[in-house]
Amino acid sequence: MSKQTDNSKLLEDKLYPLGHTDDVEYSFTAEKGLTEGLVRKISSLKEEPKWMLEIRLKAYKKYLEMKMPTWGGDLSSIDFDDIRYYIKPKNQEAKTWADVPEAIKNTFEKIGVPEAERETLAGVKSQYDSEVVYGSLKKSLSEKGVIFLSMDEGLREYPEIVKEHFGKVIPMGDNKMAALNTAVWSGGSFVYVPKNVDVGLPLQAYFRINTERAGQFERTLIIAEEDSKMHYIEGCSAPSFSSASLHAAVVEIYVKKNAKVQYSTVQNWFKNVYNLVTKRAKVMENAEMRWVDGNLGSHLTMKYPSCILAGRKAHGEVLSIAWAGAGQHQDTGAKMIHLAPETTSQIISKSISKNGGRATYRGMVHMVPGTWGSRSKVVCDALILDEKSRSDTYPVNKIQENEVVLEHEATVSRIGEEQLLYLMSRGIKAEEASTMIVNGFMEPVVKEIPLEYAVEMNRLVGLEMEGSVG
Amino acid sequence: MLKIQKLRVKIEGKEILKGIDLEIDEGEVLALMGPNGSGKSSLANTLIGNSKFEVESGEIMFVGKKINGLKPDERAKLGILMSFQYPVAISGVTVREMLLASLRGRGLTVSALELKKQIAEEGERLHIEGHLLTRSINEGFSGGEKKKLEILQMRILKPKLLILDEVDSGLDIDALALIAKNVDEMAKTGMSVLVITHYQRLLRYLVPDRVVVMKNGVVVDRGGKEIVDKLEKQGYKSYE
Numbered sequence: 001m002s003k004q005t006d007n008s009k010l011l012e013d014k015l016y017p018l019g020h021t022d023d024v025e026y027s028f029t030a031e032k033g034l035t036e037g038l039v040r041k042i043s044s045l046k047e048e049p050k051w052m053l054e055i056r057l058k059a060y061k062k063y064l065e066m067k068m069p070t071w072g073g074d075l076s077s078i079d080f081d082d083i084r085y086y087i088k089p090k091n092q093e094a095k096t097w098a099d100v101p102e103a104i105k106n107t108f109e110k111i112g113v114p115e116a117e118r119e120t121l122a123g124v125k126s127q128y129d130s131e132v133v134y135g136s137l138k139k140s141l142s143e144k145g146v147i148f149l150s151m152d153e154g155l156r157e158y159p160e161i162v163k164e165h166f167g168k169v170i171p172m173g174d175n176k177m178a179a180l181n182t183a184v185w186s187g188g189s190f191v192y193v194p195k196n197v198d199v200g201l202p203l204q205a206y207f208r209i210n211t212e213r214a215g216q217f218e219r220t221l222i223i224a225e226e227d228s229k230m231h232y233i234e235g236c237s238a239p240s241f242s243s244a245s246l247h248a249a250v251v252e253i254y255v256k257k258n259a260k261v262q263y264s265t266v267q268n269w270f271k272n273v274y275n276l277v278t279k280r281a282k283v284m285e286n287a288e289m290r291w292v293d294g295n296l297g298s299h300l301t302m303k304y305p306s307c308i309l310a311g312r313k314a315h316g317e318v319l320s321i322a323w324a325g326a327g328q329h330q331d332t333g334a335k336m337i338h339l340a341p342e343t344t345s346q347i348i349s350k351s352i353s354k355n356g357g358r359a360t361y362r363g364m365v366h367m368v369p370g371t372w373g374s375r376s377k378v379v380c381d382a383l384i385l386d387e388k389s390r391s392d393t394y395p396v397n398k399i400q401e402n403e404v405v406l407e408h409e410a411t412v413s414r415i416g417e418e419q420l421l422y423l424m425s426r427g428i429k430a431e432e433a434s435t436m437i438v439n440g441f442m443e444p445v446v447k448e449i450p451l452e453y454a455v456e457m458n459r460l461v462g463l464e465m466e467g468s469v470g
Numbered sequence: 471m472l473k474i475q476k477l478r479v480k481i482e483g484k485e486i487l488k489g490i491d492l493e494i495d496e497g498e499v500l501a502l503m504g505p506n507g508s509g510k511s512s513l514a515n516t517l518i519g520n521s522k523f524e525v526e527s528g529e530i531m532f533v534g535k536k537i538n539g540l541k542p543d544e545r546a547k548l549g550i551l552m553s554f555q556y557p558v559a560i561s562g563v564t565v566r567e568m569l570l571a572s573l574r575g576r577g578l579t580v581s582a583l584e585l586k587k588q589i590a591e592e593g594e595r596l597h598i599e600g601h602l603l604t605r606s607i608n609e610g611f612s613g614g615e616k617k618k619l620e621i622l623q624m625r626i627l628k629p630k631l632l633i634l635d636e637v638d639s640g641l642d643i644d645a646l647a648l649i650a651k652n653v654d655e656m657a658k659t660g661m662s663v664l665v666i667t668h669y670q671r672l673l674r675y676l677v678p679d680r681v682v683v684m685k686n687g688v689v690v691d692r693g694g695k696e697i698v699d700k701l702e703k704q705g706y707k708s709y710e
Binding site: 416417418419421422423424425426427428429430432433436437439440441442443444 | 518519520521522541542543545546547551552554557558560561562563567568569571572575576606623627
């Protein structure tokens with residue numbers, strides 16, 4: 001039992017430096033629970049076009065009709081009536097750093113937004129609960145016609161583009177959480193990259209859940225026109241609250257002919273958050289989509305980034321790492337739907353479970369008839385650090401075409417005594433040696449994410465490993 | 471430098487070293503020979519503190535200090551290092567990262583760049599292809615490449631006592647001569663070497679000051695390098 005206590009103290013003191021709450025004034029806080037009236041209220045507060053209200057109402061009906069998934073993680077303890085579905089901070093979106101309210105600034109400073117922006121980032125969008133309060137985009141990008149707005153602004157300023165693409169890659173009826181998101185969505189990013197434009201530096205968003213029991217339902221829509229190229233980074237963190245929070249996001253991406261998109265996520269939600277996210281990209285002819293996904297935090301994450309490879313020679317990739325510590329279940333994976341000839345996909349999934357954590361890989365590769373010349377490679381490696389922890393793999397392959405190649409490799413390992421002895425015999429302490437082995441295991445995925453995140457990830461793993469070797 | 475007295479060791483309940491006495495002086499090259507299963511590698515593993523090998527009784531003194539209870543990393547810091555018979559692969563960890571952690575763990579200030587240069591130089595000296603040095607340790611290495619990488623590490627970490635556990639297995643004659651030459655150089659600077667082998671081949675290049683022969687967990691012969699010639703002619707039969 002004393003081990004439990006130590007662990008939670010570690011979380012409070014060290015592992016979760018972002019575990020703080022700031023006092024922010026809210027201009028509208030919804031009652032707990034979801035009603036049709038609230039859906040209407042959200043839409044009217046946002047002064048949305050009627051068609052969006054209709055989509056929301058239809059999605060709300062779907063949400064009521066649909067059942068919770070019975071597979072994956074245990075969702076039974078989410079009390080959907082105990083969640084606030086919409087919170088609007090009093091401060092409207094500020095355009096310059098000087099306009100950002102002090103309390104919010106403090107939070108940003110704690111999570112390092114301005115620094116990151118100064119150094120490498122092309123633009124910053126940060127979601128503070130339900131509204132985006134601070135955003136900027138480098139001038140050169142807007143001159144090229146790149147649009148990087150909150151989803152709310154995107155809807156206001158570019159309703160035609162939104163109407164054409166919204167809910168088409170992920171229909172509202174895709175799953176219950178996607179229906180819920182469609183009904184109550186707020187914030188998220190709207191990104192439009194015109195034809196032939198290479199955005200260059202990554203676009204970056206920080207999301208935070210700051211109000212206890214606040215559900216966060218951000219909605220992101222990314223459209224990369226033909227021959228364009230972009231990289232979007234989503235970093236997540238949430239302060240420490242005792243009762244469970246829900247995060248149910250939807251991310252839809254269009255990668256048009258010859259375009260290239262990378263979407264990188266490092267999520268470190270606090271360990272009471274339910275993170276139930278639907279992410280999918282539609283990839284057209286000769287285009288490339290790559291999801292890089294690091295899942296460290298949350299109580300339960302269910303997330304399976306997907307690619308619909310809809311055009312000839314389209315390519316999809318998912319590289320993911322899941323870390324499941326005490327009380328955590330990471331149910332993650334990927335889906336590759338091959339719909340056209342000569343499409344290629346690769347899934348590399350790595351998981352680490354420790355202190356009773358559970359990591360599940362759940363993935364699907366589907367090749368329909370007529371996808372001749374397609375290839376897919378799936379690699380799942382699990383590292384289990386102690387006897388209490390668990391790892392499962394549920395790969396599904398549905399292959400309806402003969403002229404294709406599918407490779408699947410899966411390994412489950414423990415930190416080898418021999419590896420540990422080898423490093424220790426070189427004068428390295430047991431704890432540091434274990435951390436080196438774990439970081440080495442994650443390296444193929446970590447090297448694909450930007451350096452600042454890679455460093456953060458290695459640091460978090462180092463903290464998780466502390467005191468793990470007796 | 472090293473003094474072992476009445477050492478008894480068991481593994482999984484079975485006694486494998488049955489009272490070993492052994493001494494190695496500073497700068498001395500001692501060859502430990504014996505047939506398969508005689509306990510040579512067990513002794514080596516006991517010396518580096520492999521926890522599978524349980525010391526029942528006896529004493530291991532190193533530079534005047536009893537080290538029986540020390541962990542492998544603590545022994546390495548005192549200066550005992552082993553070139554493994556079967557070096558393991560570690561994914562995602564390069565030899566540079568490992569050596570940096572080793573050297574810094576000893577409290578030395580080492581620049582990553584300086585170390586990189588040093589590794590490249592030693593790599594060249596040992597004829598290790600450059601691309602191997604930036605890969606994960608031992609991953610996809612041939613037997614010979616692994617052994618050379620072990621020696622590279624030793625040259626950088628500079629032990630006081632170097633244990634070579636069957637360094638000659640899986641090596642061609644050129645590689646063997648090269649490794650022997652590199653070790654010999656280090657021995658000349660005062661490093662002690664415990665060479666474990668059951669062949670004579672290596673000892674033609676790395677000439678021992680003394681030879682100890684083990685069989686069934688006990689020492690059965692001690693002497694000078696003439697023992698190597700005797701073994702070459704008669705094999706281990708003479709100890710039956």
